[in-house]
Every structure is written in structure tokens, then in C-alpha cells.
Amino acid sequence: MDHEKSVANRDVRVPTPSRRPVQAQGSRRRVSVMQTICGRAANLLFPPICALCAIPSEPDDGIVGINLCNRCICDLKGTGFPVCKKCARPLPKGIADDADDCPNCRGKRVRFDRTYAIGVYGGVLREAVLQMKQATGEPLTLAMGCLLGEHLSNKLAVAPTHVVAVPTHWTRRLKRDVNCAEILLEAVAAKIGVRGSGRLLRCRRNTSKQGTLLPHERRANVRGAYRVSTGYVISGAKVLVIDDVMTTGATANEIAKILRRAGAASVEVAVVARGIGFDS
Ligand SMILES: [Zn+2]
Ligand SMILES: [Zn+2]
Structure with missing residues (x-):
């Protein structure tokens, strides 16, 4: 399927903003490690969906912190001039x-x-x-x-x-x-x-x-x-x-x-x- 056409009219996942309570240093580190482990496990079970093409991303796909897959990022940036x-x-x-x-x-x-x-x-x-x-x-x-x-x-x-x-x-x-x-x-x-x-x-x-x-x-x-x-x-x-x-x-x-x-x-x-x- 043409990727440009595939990005139209797809449902996208709404990211939930996170709020972190104030915690002691050690407790915060333990929570952070747990969050990382849980986050990776969640990504394996429910891979993040690209906000543009709505296709589930592979692990390490896209840029960290950007809810777009590598393919869409390349298409969006173009060849550069x-x-x-x-x-x-x-x-x-x-x-x-x-x-x-x-x-x-x-x-x-x-x-x-x-x-x-x-x-x-x-x-x-x-x-x-x-x-x-x-x-x-x-x-x-x-x-x-x-x-x-x-x-x-x-x-x-x-x-x-x-x-x-x-x-x-x-x-x-x-x-x-x-x-x-x-x-x-x-x-x-x-x-x-x-x-x-x-x-x-x-x-x-x-x-x-x-x-x-x-x-x-x-x-x-x-x-x-x-x-x-x-x-x-x-x-x-x-x-x-x-x-x-x-x-x-x-x-x-x-x-x-x-x-x-x-x-x-x-x-x-x-x-x-x-x-x-x-x-x-
Ligand atoms: Zn995409
Ligand atoms: Zn000018």
C-alpha cells in the first residue's frame, strides 16, 4: 500500500500526560527502574502505535520520545535541500x-x-x-x-x-x-x-x-x-x-x-x- 495514502483517516492513540509525585531519592530511583521495566514489558505486549500511519512500531523504531515510526519520520523530513x-x-x-x-x-x-x-x-x-x-x-x-x-x-x-x-x-x-x-x-x-x-x-x-x-x-x-x-x-x-x-x-x-x-x-x-x- 502507498504509505502516503496509508496515513490518512486512521485512528491514533491518545497519549496520557504523566504527573510524578514528590518522592525521596532512593524511592524515586526504585520507582524509575520499575517504570522502565514495566514500560518495556508494556511495549512488548502493546507496541506503541505511530501517530501518523497508526501502524504498531517495532522496538527501537522512531526517535525516542516521538510517537512516530521511522518510515513516517523519513517521509516527513524528505530528502533535505x-x-x-x-x-x-x-x-x-x-x-x-x-x-x-x-x-x-x-x-x-x-x-x-x-x-x-x-x-x-x-x-x-x-x-x-x-x-x-x-x-x-x-x-x-x-x-x-x-x-x-x-x-x-x-x-x-x-x-x-x-x-x-x-x-x-x-x-x-x-x-x-x-x-x-x-x-x-x-x-x-x-x-x-x-x-x-x-x-x-x-x-x-x-x-x-x-x-x-x-x-x-x-x-x-x-x-x-x-x-x-x-x-x-x-x-x-x-x-x-x-x-x-x-x-x-x-x-x-x-x-x-x-x-x-x-x-x-x-x-x-x-x-x-x-x-x-x-x-x-
Ligand atoms: Zn508511521
Ligand atoms: Zn527567503
């Missing part, structure tokens, strides 16, 4: 692999310093993003956040002091609209070892979904839509902004603008996928 450091678009031929920008962002007012993406929006990565947006997509979003965090841990140019998600308006949360960015934030922050600042940014008004708009409409749609929450001092902060997809970069640019106005020293952006359908 040089990308623009600033906007993460694949570099056209004739541009040096280590170029700091590209024809797409050169001469434009790009307010963020750098963009990281697992890959270009298409194929299995597109399928994963579409599944993440479903009501049942949270386990996959957490797994993709872990994969993004793993990707970042080798590549981050600046050690972030704050990790934030692109926020949605409270009316969307009330309607239980899925905000993948907030779920990704949890997983990325845990993976790179920085506490997430989930309340640092606020959405001031209910914007239209960017994916439904043309490029010039997207810029207008997000203009003035975000603010830094009252009480947060981010002077000199190095902020990493998390989102699911970057296409025109309008949302990231607007958020970088308000973060810089509030005193942020650097703003970098990390997304699961870089859409290249529109120019920024």
Missing part, C-alpha cells in the same frame, strides 16, 4: 547554500530573523498538517511538535528565552476550534528544554483564517491583531514563535513587529511546514 535562512523557502539554483536570504524575502521588510521548518508543505507533510487540524488530531500534533523540537535542537541559531505560539481569539477557543500552534508549543518547549510562554501573546480580534485569503488580504487580516499581554516585560528577550504552517509569512511578520516594539532582541519562527504556494 538548502533553504533560505530567513524565510525557509527552498533556495533557487545559483544561490549559495549558506545564503542569509533569498529573492523571495530580499528587499522586503521581514521582521523576523530566521525561520525553521521540518520541510515544504506537500506530500506526507501536507497530509500530517491536515490531520493535525482535525478534532482528533491532538496526538499527531504533539508528535509533530516533538519532531519539530528535535529538528530545532540541532539547528537553533539563538537559544530562546521565550517560546510562544501564534494565539487565537478567545471566541475561537470557546467554539473549541483546534489551535495547532498551542499544542505544538507544549511539545517543542519540552523538547528544547525551554518553558513555554503560552500567555505572552494575545489575539485582539477574531481574524479570518489566513488560508482562505489572498496574500494582500492576509497582511490586512492580521494587521494590529496581536499584542503582548499586560505585565510581560520582554526587553532583550530572544523569542521563538511556533506555528503550524508559514505561507506568506504575514502572521509571523506581524507578531515579530509587536515583539520587537516591546523590546525583543531577536525573533525566530519555527513551523511544521513551509508553504510555497504564494510569495511573501
